[in-house]
Amino acid sequence: MNTLDPIGIFDSGVGGTSIWKEIHQLLPFENTIYLADSKHAPYGNKSRDEIISLSRKNTEFLLRKECKMIVVACNTATTNAISVLRENYDVPFIGIEPAIKPAALQTHSNSIGILATKGTLSSHLFHLTSQAFTDNISITEVIGKGLVPLIEAGILDGPEIIQLLKKYIQPMLDARVDHIVLGCSHYPYLIPQLEKLIPPNITIIDSGAAVAQQTKILLEKHNLLNTDDRVPLLQFFTNSEIDTLQLLLRDYTDRIVIEEREF
Numbered sequence: 001m002n003t004l005d006p007i008g009i010f011d012s013g014v015g016g017t018s019i020w021k022e023i024h025q026l027l028p029f030e031n032t033i034y035l036a037d038s039k040h041a042p043y044g045n046k047s048r049d050e051i052i053s054l055s056r057k058n059t060e061f062l063l064r065k066e067c068k069m070i071v072v073a074c075n076t077a078t079t080n081a082i083s084v085l086r087e088n089y090d091v092p093f094i095g096i097e098p099a100i101k102p103a104a105l106q107t108h109s110n111s112i113g114i115l116a117t118k119g120t121l122s123s124h125l126f127h128l129t130s131q132a133f134t135d136n137i138s139i140t141e142v143i144g145k146g147l148v149p150l151i152e153a154g155i156l157d158g159p160e161i162i163q164l165l166k167k168y169i170q171p172m173l174d175a176r177v178d179h180i181v182l183g184c185s186h187y188p189y190l191i192p193q194l195e196k197l198i199p200p201n202i203t204i205i206d207s208g209a210a211v212a213q214q215t216k217i218l219l220e221k222h223n224l225l226n227t228d229d230r231v232p233l234l235q236f237f238t239n240s241e242i243d244t245l246q247l248l249l250r251d252y253t254d255r256i257v258i259e260e261r262e263f
């Protein structure tokens with residue numbers, strides 16, 4: 001492995017591009033390969049074994065491309081599969097988990113909400129983290145059923161999204177939460193809509209910036225940080241149609257390459 005090798009990033013689909021953007025902003029010279037496994041999205045309703053097997057497939061694709069590090073830009077894959085990935089592949093992994101800790105540290109109402117997939121909320125890792133930081137704090141967990149397929153289809157606004165978001169935040173509003181944790185890398189794309197539906201005293205937290213920081217720290221620790229300032233190669237692979245990736249990455253069109261590929 002050397003510093004010019006790419007950082008590999010995968011998600012069940014297009015959502016992890018919210019994490020890629022944070023990583024690219026913090027580490028603009030790093031070469032990156034993003035894998036959108038949209039053909040198998042959503043992961044959130046699949047069994048742990050299925051999520052592990054898809055995560056292994058994605059990891060092996062990225063390792064064939066000589067990635068020096070892998071960012072699992074998917075809460076569902078992280079909470080269900082990252083320990084297996086770390087045991088089986090000799091490359092540093094970074095995962096993303098719902099940001100319960102900062103929400104628990106900052107809450108004044110002692111009540112926080114979490115919107116995530118069924119796979120994340122039912123995982124052992126999520127329960128461990130949640131128990132570790134939320135003594136005396138009430139957590140309202142809500143499964144964001146139906147949101148990922150809409151985002152995968154490029155639908156980020158409109159009546160269907162608003163109706164689902166209203167339904168999902170109501171129990172949180174009833175519980176007087178002052179923080180809503182977005183526990184799925186697809187959901188940051190819904191922040192503009194969410195903000196219109198909640199009072200201004202509620203803070204929305206997602207983990208993207210923290211994951212980017214962690215990526216930098218781990219690259220430094222392994223002496224893998226790219227110190228070269230040449231224009232990076234920013235590749236995106238999807239096993240579905242490229243339209244939604246193009247939409248979400250429209251601000252980067254002149255700098256990125258998107259390819260459809262079977263994997």
Ligand code: DGL
Pocket residue numbers: 011012013015016041042043044045073074075076077117120148183184185186
């Ligand atoms: N983006 C994913 C996550 O962070 C997965 C959503 C899904 O495929 O269900 O959980």
